[in-house]
Amino acid sequence: MSKLKYYYDSDTLSYRKIERKKRTTFKYALIFLSAAAFFAFIFVFIGSQYIESPKERTLKRELQNALLQFELLNKKMEHAEAVLENIADRDNNIYRVYFEANPIPDEQRRAGFGGINRYKNLEGYDNTRLIVESNRRLDILQKQIVVQSKSLDEIATLAEEKEKLLAAIPAIQPVSNADLTRMASGYGMRSDPFTKVRKMHKGMDFSAPRGTPIYASGDGIVTRADSRSTGYGKHIRIDHGYGYTSLYAHLYKYNVRRNQKVKRGDLIGFVGSTGRSQAPHLHYEIRKDKRAINPINFYYGSLTAEEFNKLLEHATLENQSLD
Structure with a gap:
């Protein structure tokens, strides 16, 4: 309960009650609320800047x-x-x-x-x-x-x-060195044993006894195993893919048949002297894209450096071929 306030009236020599006007009360209330709002804003502002909430x-x-x-x-x-x-x-x-x-x-x-x-x-x-x-x-x-x-x-x-x-790729010698009598003739111009005329010899002749095993020089498919090609006698042709084919001629007999898949080192036939041949031997050719190439460059898979050098020496001699 608010206290009553009085003032002394000198005219009437008595105390009179102070009556507060409504306008004054409203003004004081407005001032108070404004001050409260101001201090609240200051508090919130300072708090937001310097005080962190959880x-x-x-x-x-x-x-x-x-x-x-x-x-x-x-x-x-x-x-x-x-x-x-x-x-x-x-x-x-x-x-x-x-x-x-x-x-x-x-x-x-x-x-x-x-x-x-x-x-x-x-x-x-x-x-x-x-x-x-x-x-x-x-x-x-x-x-x-x-x-x-x-x-x-x-x-x-x-x-x-x-x-x-x-x-x-045909990469081994088709006749084992242990079974080889000699490398009779290499790739290049050679004297024909029958006509004695120099002509291109498109393969290598390996002299070996009749019945000596012949091995596939690379993976492939046998495309021919017959004697229906002039001069070669019984012969085998293997398609190695990538444009490479190998040919094995003058065989005594076959150990494979046409369309048979073979792996490098498989026994495919035996040395003979069929066809146009002077003595038992293997005539061996390699062709790339149907063109004959020198087989001497394809023995890295079976010969030592010494054996290869010896073979190379014999292959370069311009002697007489055996077919």
Whole structure:
């Protein structure tokens, strides 16, 4: 209950009650409310600037943790970029060189990241630079991984083809050195044993006893095992693929049939003297894209350096062939 206030009236020599006017009461109330609102605003402003609420402290910790995770992510991406760069370098300068494939240019590895701003939706935040840079590096990494993955798929295919090619190329001597009497004649111009005229001898003659085993010099498919070719007598032809074929002539008998698949080193026949031949021997030819080539260059799979040099010495002699 509010206290009553009085004042002394000298005219009437008595105390009179002070009557407060409503306007004055309203004015005082307005002043009080204004002052209260002002101090409340000051308190809220100061509090918001210098005093953190529990929720704000939680959000601040979460933001700091997010920034830390972004920094750690960037360090991991730096490591991944270094590893991928090393793989790309080996891919271009080792794998693709070995398998005779063109290197992948850097423009192709990093293609698709120019032009439009693909990170516009990430702009306008306090940490925009960090977020955009992390996303950009991650996109580049993903692109490079896709390109490198496709390249390695190609290398795997090339390796498989290379393995097949190496197995298919006629790479061993068709008659074992242990069974060989001598290398009678090499590839090149030789004296014909029947006409005594010099002519092109398109293969190599290996002199060996009748019945000496003959081996396939590379993987392939037997395309002929017959005597229906002039001069060769009983002979075998093997298609090795990649344009290579080998021919084995003057056989005593066969150990394979037409369309049969053979592996390098398989026994395919035996030395004889059928057809146009002066003595038991194997006439051996290699053809690339249907053109005869010197077989001397294809014995890396079965001869030592010393044996090869000796064979090369005999092969270069311009003597008389046996067929």
